[in-house]
Amino acid sequence: MTVDYPTNKIWSTLVTKRAYFGGALVLNHTLKKVGSRYQLKIMVTREAEADKDFMAAFAAAGIPTILIEGIEPTRKTKVNKAFWQKLAPWAMTEYERIVLLDSDQVILQNIDDLMTLDLPEGYIACAHACTCNPRKISHYPEDWIPKNCPFTSANQHTGSPAPIHPTSPPTHHLLNSGTVVLTPSKPQFDALIDAIETHPDVPHMVFPDQDILAIVYRGRWKPLPYVYNALKPMRDCHSALWRDEDVKVLHYILNKPWESRGFDGDDEVESTHRLWWEAWDEVEREWIGSEAGEEKRWLFERVVRPAVAPE
Structure with missing residues (x-):
């Protein structure tokens, strides 16, 4: 069945290699399942485009691709260039609105309202970064502790995000780039590229794409409620805030559900993998069913x- 999607607003995600294809298929499937009026278009690099079977699989899934050129600083850094390639949508000025999604997400409720979200000129919208560091990962910043986390300061009853003020703690100015609402703009894209080239922190960034966004858009990003980018560890470390029935976008940061079907179903965090596998089973039936074709x-x-x- 052909769907008449709006052409000026899209969902987009970046897939640079086959390993994330299962995630992208689940993302696309769940967007459709919740009745989104908008189309997902997947950004691919020239390396991915050269993989003909990979591109044929995108076509078979009915997912259009957008070829993007490489984005990386001219100076040497240890940053994986895939982080910078996530910034490509800012240059896609043929679109009025792009919502950038990570391919390790499941859409649980319709989020089309993000396509009409009021966004002041020069702003983006996204959810805060969770800075609790519940796994005590050693290379995370020292101030990443629960009392400094913006979700600790969020309204625990309504889920409304903590407002950002010039005097807010440094961690409250940090964002997670799993869901980003943006208006493509050449000046904004140029500002991002300039920051990649010149900012002294770039060679040492822990989360390069979202760190550069937090720098360029400091004081100019609208915080979204956590439900639009619910990071799976928050189900445990922010249990007072988290409500399963409210979550719209579940984000599988850290270990990915498609890496193993042997998750701990009794664990507060790992049990969320069940939702991904349920969606995957639906995807699989579409690909191998009698109507799929040889x-x-x-x-x-x-x-x-x-x-x-x-299995």
């Missing part, structure tokens, strides 16, 4: 299945 089933075995852990 080529699609062949692509599933060659491209899709190897990207997802076996």
